[in-house]
Amino acid sequence: MNSLTLSKLVAAKNWRMGALLIVFAGAALNAPAAFSQTTPTATKTSAKPAKKAASATDPAASATPVKTFGNKTAPITMEVFSDYQCPSCGSFFEQTLKPLLGPDGYVAAGKVYLVHRDFPLPMHAYSHQAARWANAAAKIGKFQDIDAALFDNQAGWSADGNIEKYVAAALSPTEFKRVQKLMVGCEPTSTTCPLDAYIVSDQELGKSVPVQATPTFVIFYKGQKYPASSGIVTYPILKQFFDSLLSQ
Amino acid sequence: MTSEARGSLGRILLIIGRLALAGIFLFAAYAKLKPQAAMGWSGTSIKVSLSMFAMQVDSYQLLPPQLVSPAAHFLPLFELFLGLWLLSGILLRYAALTTTLLLGAFFAMMVRTYRMGLEINCGCFGPGERLGVGTLLRDGSLLAFAIAVTIGAFVIRRRMQRNKAEPATASSAVSSSPQHAG
Numbered sequence: 001m002n003s004l005t006l007s008k009l010v011a012a013k014n015w016r017m018g019a020l021l022i023v024f025a026g027a028a029l030n031a032p033a034a035f036s037q038t039t040p041t042a043t044k045t046s047a048k049p050a051k052k053a054a055s056a057t058d059p060a061a062s063a064t065p066v067k068t069f070g071n072k073t074a075p076i077t078m079e080v081f082s083d084y085q086c087p088s089c090g091s092f093f094e095q096t097l098k099p100l101l102g103p104d105g106y107v108a109a110g111k112v113y114l115v116h117r118d119f120p121l122p123m124h125a126y127s128h129q130a131a132r133w134a135n136a137a138a139k140i141g142k143f144q145d146i147d148a149a150l151f152d153n154q155a156g157w158s159a160d161g162n163i164e165k166y167v168a169a170a171l172s173p174t175e176f177k178r179v180q181k182l183m184v185g186c187e188p189t190s191t192t193c194p195l196d197a198y199i200v201s202d203q204e205l206g207k208s209v210p211v212q213a214t215p216t217f218v219i220f221y222k223g224q225k226y227p228a229s230s231g232i233v234t235y236p237i238l239k240q241f242f243d244s245l246l247s248q
Numbered sequence: 249m250t251s252e253a254r255g256s257l258g259r260i261l262l263i264i265g266r267l268a269l270a271g272i273f274l275f276a277a278y279a280k281l282k283p284q285a286a287m288g289w290s291g292t293s294i295k296v297s298l299s300m301f302a303m304q305v306d307s308y309q310l311l312p313p314q315l316v317s318p319a320a321h322f323l324p325l326f327e328l329f330l331g332l333w334l335l336s337g338i339l340l341r342y343a344a345l346t347t348t349l350l351l352g353a354f355f356a357m358m359v360r361t362y363r364m365g366l367e368i369n370c371g372c373f374g375p376g377e378r379l380g381v382g383t384l385l386r387d388g389s390l391l392a393f394a395i396a397v398t399i400g401a402f403v404i405r406r407r408m409q410r411n412k413a414e415p416a417t418a419s420s421a422v423s424s425s426p427q428h429a430g
Contacts, residue, residue, distance in 0.1 A: 088366070088367070212367070212378050213367030213368070213378065214367075221285075224285035224286060224287070225285065226284050226285055226300065226375075227284055227300070227374075227375035227376040228369075228375075228376065229300075229303050229304065229307070229369060229375065230307065230367055230368050230369050230378065231307035231309075231366055231367060231368030231369070232306075232307060232309065232366075233303045233306050233307055234306055234313050234316075236313045237302050237303055237306040237313060237316055237317070238303065240299050240302060240317060241296075241299040241300060241302070241303055243299075244292075244295050244296045244298075244299040245296060247292065247295070248292050248296070
């Protein structure tokens with residue numbers, strides 16, 4: 001009687017153990033696929049679409065600042081909420097956005113449309129002023145240069161608040177004069193800077209995400225919004241996510 | 249309370265504990281694998297979800313890029329396996345020990361990230377949840393719970409083995425006594 005109960009128990013345990021082994025085997029079989037995805041898939045793409053887009057989105061005549069990169073019709077849109085003085089945002093720009101915006105990146109390939117959103121945090125003394133400079137430059141179509149200059153020299157101007165020096169270095173004298181004109185009434189202590197409206201508008205958008213930290217990015221594909229991600233994500237991993245979206 | 253009643257209460261608590269842990273792990277796996285946008289379940293949707301989870305793993309800045317994706321693909325499936333293992337009750341003490349070790353590793357990783365001041369998503373139960381004091385308290389409590397279940401599983405197993413051994417010793421003593429008498 002006892003041995004019969006035991007054999008029944010063993011049979012039942014074997015059945016359950018078998019089910020567990022099947023699940024684990026499935027997980028193990030999936031592992032090679034995971035490893036294969038770590039290798040960035042080489043995509044033969046031309047840089048032409050982005051160049052076209054850059055010329056098409058020349059905002060020189062536009063009154064509103066253009067803080068975008070690439071072709072608006074790209075299948076993926078990535079909105080980045082960033083603070084110019086936040087160290088993580090600086091790292092994210094250098095490690096991830098630079099390769100994304102580079103000649104071999106997905107923006108140049110016409111796959112990604114990148115939108116910059118200002119989200120200066122009150123804890124950073126000069127980030128709001130830096131965002132004003134970026135918006136002024138965006139009004140004359142020089143956002144990309146100033147965006148890069150601000151992140152590249154983050155440590156420099158974060159120490160003393162002298163943002164103007166780096167903006168001047170990144171622009172031609174004529175362009176800098178135009179930007180300076182747009183910055184009239186935007187002294188660090190000013191509360192009536194006309195450029196603040198653009199920053200506030202971005203912050204309002206950020207609150208609806210909701211942005212809880214910077215950098216935060218939201219990705220849209222085929223009209224679908226994917227959950228926001230925060231922190232530094234390296235370019236190979238971000239690219240892998242884009243590839244998974246594009247393979248749908 | 250008699251030792252027998254204490255034993256059955258312990259067993260009941262252990263069943264509840266392991267089922268709760270199983271549910272948590274099955275939900276964690278589901279949250280990571282489920283379609284992240286308004287799309288149905290498919291191989292592609294799982295691939296997208298796992299790539300999204302890889303971004304969360306990457307944001308911890310712990311693993312080199314070449315290990316991020318394998319880890320992100322392995323973890324949700326391992327959580328699924330662990331959930332089913334706990335649910336089955338087979339070799340419970342080892343299942344509970346594995347769960348404790350995994351939760352301990354998660355908790356250590358979260359504390360390190362929090363101390364580094366990285367403001368990232370936890371990724372514990374899918375995307376969108378910020379790592380903070382709340383998530384640390386929750387995962388710390390889960391770890392404590394898993395430790396309790398593990399200790400309970402080992403204690404009950406030892407008690408069961410002792411109970412099995414005692415009647416055998418008693419019966420052998422009974423069968424050997426006539427010989428001594430004789």
